[in-house]
Amino acid sequence: MTVRTLLVFLLLPALAPAVLPAQSTPAAVFGYTDFAAESKIEQQFLAVPDAKLAGQHLKTLTAEPHMAATPEDHKTAEYVAGKFRAAGLETEIVPYRVLINWPKVVRMEAYDPSGKLLISGPTREHVDGDPGQDDPRVVMPFNGSSGSGDVTGEVVYANYGRLEDFDQLASQHIDLHGKIVLVRYGSIFRGVKVYIAQQRGASGVLIYSDPQDDGYYKGDPWPIGPWRPETGVQRGSVQFLFKYPGDPETPGVASTPDLPDSARISPEGNQPHIISIPISYHDASPILQALQGPGAPQGWQGALPFRYHLGPGGVRVHLVSQQDYQRRIIWDVIGKVKGAEYPDDWVVAGNHRDAWVYGAVDPNSGTAAMLEAVHGIGALLRQGWRPKRTIVFCSWDAEEEGLIGSTEWVEQHTKTLELAVAYFNMDVAVAGPDFSAAAVPSLKQFIRELTHSVPSALSATVYDQWKLAHIEGNEHRTSNAPKEDEDVHVGDLGSGSDFTPFLQHVGVPSTDIGSSGPYGVYHSTFDDYAWYVQNADPHFVYLQEMARVFGLEALRMADSDVLPYDYVTYARAIESYIAAARRKASDAGVSSLDFGSAEAAAGRFLAAAQRAHELQTAGTGDLPRLNQALRATETALVNDAGLPNRPWYRHTIYAPGEFTGYAAVVLPGVNEALDARDGTRAARQLSVLTQALNRAAQTLETIR
Numbered sequence: 001m002t003v004r005t006l007l008v009f010l011l012l013p014a015l016a017p018a019v020l021p022a023q024s025t026p027a028a029v030f031g032y033t034d035f036a037a038e039s040k041i042e043q044q045f046l047a048v049p050d051a052k053l054a055g056q057h058l059k060t061l062t063a064e065p066h067m068a069a070t071p072e073d074h075k076t077a078e079y080v081a082g083k084f085r086a087a088g089l090e091t092e093i094v095p096y097r098v099l100i101n102w103p104k105v106v107r108m109e110a111y112d113p114s115g116k117l118l119i120s121g122p123t124r125e126h127v128d129g130d131p132g133q134d135d136p137r138v139v140m141p142f143n144g145s146s147g148s149g150d151v152t153g154e155v156v157y158a159n160y161g162r163l164e165d166f167d168q169l170a171s172q173h174i175d176l177h178g179k180i181v182l183v184r185y186g187s188i189f190r191g192v193k194v195y196i197a198q199q200r201g202a203s204g205v206l207i208y209s210d211p212q213d214d215g216y217y218k219g220d221p222w223p224i225g226p227w228r229p230e231t232g233v234q235r236g237s238v239q240f241l242f243k244y245p246g247d248p249e250t251p252g253v254a255s256t257p258d259l260p261d262s263a264r265i266s267p268e269g270n271q272p273h274i275i276s277i278p279i280s281y282h283d284a285s286p287i288l289q290a291l292q293g294p295g296a297p298q299g300w301q302g303a304l305p306f307r308y309h310l311g312p313g314g315v316r317v318h319l320v321s322q323q324d325y326q327r328r329i330i331w332d333v334i335g336k337v338k339g340a341e342y343p344d345d346w347v348v349a350g351n352h353r354d355a356w357v358y359g360a361v362d363p364n365s366g367t368a369a370m371l372e373a374v375h376g377i378g379a380l381l382r383q384g385w386r387p388k389r390t391i392v393f394c395s396w397d398a399e400e401e402g403l404i405g406s407t408e409w410v411e412q413h414t415k416t417l418e419l420a421v422a423y424f425n426m427d428v429a430v431a432g433p434d435f436s437a438a439a440v441p442s443l444k445q446f447i448r449e450l451t452h453s454v455p456s457a458l459s460a461t462v463y464d465q466w467k468l469a470h471i472e473g474n475e476h477r478t479s480n481a482p483k484e485d486e487d488v489h490v491g492d493l494g495s496g497s498d499f500t501p502f503l504q505h506v507g508v509p510s511t512d513i514g515s516s517g518p519y520g521v522y523h524s525t526f527d528d529y530a531w532y533v534q535n536a537d538p539h540f541v542y543l544q545e546m547a548r549v550f551g552l553e554a555l556r557m558a559d560s561d562v563l564p565y566d567y568v569t570y571a572r573a574i575e576s577y578i579a580a581a582r583r584k585a586s587d588a589g590v591s592s593l594d595f596g597s598a599e600a601a602a603g604r605f606l607a608a609a610q611r612a613h614e615l616q617t618a619g620t621g622d623l624p625r626l627n628q629a630l631r632a633t634e635t636a637l638v639n640d641a642g643l644p645n646r647p648w649y650r651h652t653i654y655a656p657g658e659f660t661g662y663a664a665v666v667l668p669g670v671n672e673a674l675d676a677r678d679g680t681r682a683a684r685q686l687s688v689l690t691q692a693l694n695r696a697a698q699t700l701e702t703i704r
């Protein structure tokens with residue numbers, strides 16, 4: 001679901017599939033007492049993922065539209081299960097019965113004050129020459145979790161629909177009650193735009209793609225270039241993911257097919273009740289052009305060739321949305337390789353398989369790469385190799401509707417997953433050549449170190465290429481931008497993909513990787529195989545690269561002698577978060593808060609982490625016990641009661657922001673209380689944080 005931000009656009013040369021260079025064999029690796037034997041296994045693994053085969057997987061998976069719960073989606077599940085079995089994985093297709101809406105009617109008309117029709121839509125997505133657009137199975141553009149209804153109203157333009165955008169309208173005394181809010185895509189998760197519009201009294205939302213953000217302003221549109229064409233629409237869920245993801249009727253409970261209806265709750269709090277409809281700029285343009293009222297502030301002007309106004313006045317819109325909500329069957333595919341030494345300690349690696357339409361980039365570049373990673377693991381298995389820990393590959397369904405397949409599976413296996421040593425996510429694996437990653441701090445160095453071992457199509461290794469883009473990114477930064485650390489940047493995990501239930505509900509250390517590039521067809525029918533081959537990766541070398549990185553994550557973690565978590569970095573990150581929260585508290589005038597105990601607990605955690613790091617490096621003593629304590633440390637950061645107002649989110653350090661959605665909010669309990677200027681709640685949450693940090697420190701202190 002996520003679109004990674006781009007550091008730089010590199011030119012895409014025609015390249016032959018990469019061969020393994022000599023420098024991809026490190027002598028020592030954190031977590032291994034002697035890396036020589038494992039190094040041989042890694043080299044054998046890295047030689048297997050094949051660019052051509054990855055391209056074939058992609059072609060097969062994207063041959064038909066395969067939205068979650070459709071027969072075509074089931075076909076892709078069978079395909080993935082077949083490849084898992086062929087590699088020797090113990091494989092099952094796991095069904096869930098979950099609430100999903102499909103569109104029956106989506107319509108909009110706009111009129112000027114004289115009653116003249118300005119536009120009637122939505123206009124069908126169309127460009128000359130796209131091969132897949134006319135398939136009758138292409139679902140009409142709609143928003144997952146949208147309300148149904150028939151509303152007419154005046155229009156107000158609200159820029160990106162961020163909290164500050166709505167506040168700006170309020171400061172100009174523009175009332176939103178009964179209005180249709182027109183917002184552009186970008187900056188934050190679309191569900192947040194609708195969430196705030198609904199809170200402010202709007203009766204409907206139109207979300208359009210402005211050419212400034214992913215259209216002609218960026219470059220040539222498809223089919224000439226990679227950017228969004230005039231009729232291209234971004235579908236997508238507007239579920240309130242920041243409250244809870246998954247089946248909106250079963251928070252905390254798995255929607256197994258036999259779950260009785262009496263065990264389900266009303267989805268009301270988790271979805272908008274107002275209508276929202278995604279449209280193209282072809283359809284938004286006549287509305288924006290007719291809109292009167294104050295001129296839009298400078299930053300609100302997009303790339304359409306006229307001056308934008310805020311409204312209301314000049315145009316009325318009629319919206320009809322009839323959504324068919326049904327409990328539908330979806331299918332996860334789960335493939336396991338049992339660990340020889342620690343069978344109960346799982347290393348989980350997953351990618352979602354369902355797409356809004358063809359999903360060549362999102363998500364099936366990830367599926368194709370995962371299948372070649374599985375191919376590599378299969379080759380090792382055939383030689384008699386067994387991992388130390390159990391490896392579980394997962395092909396999630398219904399991610400697009402709200403991370404549903406992964407969330408239900410995690411909710412079903414919460415107890416087991418409390419022992420899982422890692423979750424590795426890959427959603428959009430390849431939209432171009434620029435590798436990027438996000439992770440919990442304990443795995444940031446793990447992912448950096450690992451990319452030294454994977455050859456790259458553009459540089460010697462994926463790390464070198466990543467570093468190059470990082471340096472160029474820094475050069476292009478303005479002087480007042482935050483100073484980046486010396487090493488390549490690994491981001492924080494917010495939400496918008498399947499790592500959310502693992503990390504933020506259960507506390508499984510997680511990473512998310514991808515490789516980005518110019519990509520303007522996100523969630524449109526044009527995200528298809530033809531687009532992929534022309535724009536992203538004509539020789540599938542980046543699929544091969546991502547297969548290697550993804551597979552190596554699983555392999556290196558599963559076989560490690562000592563779990564390679566870096567809690568020193570984690571503790572330092574937490575110290576910096578606390579310092580920032582302290583500054584925020586004084587800026588917000590919540591000055592009575594005592595940060596001393598939290599700071600002391602973070603300091604204790606850091607000291608314990610430094611001692612643990614020495615023992616991890618030495619790799620001697622009671623290793624099973626050491627590993628157990630290392631793993632339990634992340635769990636110690638989970639607070640069973642969860643966040644105030646959203647108890648499903650239980651991690652004390654990371655959550656998706658209520659008003660950002662994709663982006664992470666750190667120390668969410670404390671910071672959200674400060675945002676609300678609620679000193680009492682902030683004090684309580686500071687105490688919850690302090691307890692969590694002391695638990696984590698205590699857990700590490702048991703290591704000797």
Ligand SMILES: [Zn+2]
Binds near residue numbers: 002
């Ligand atoms: Zn996706």
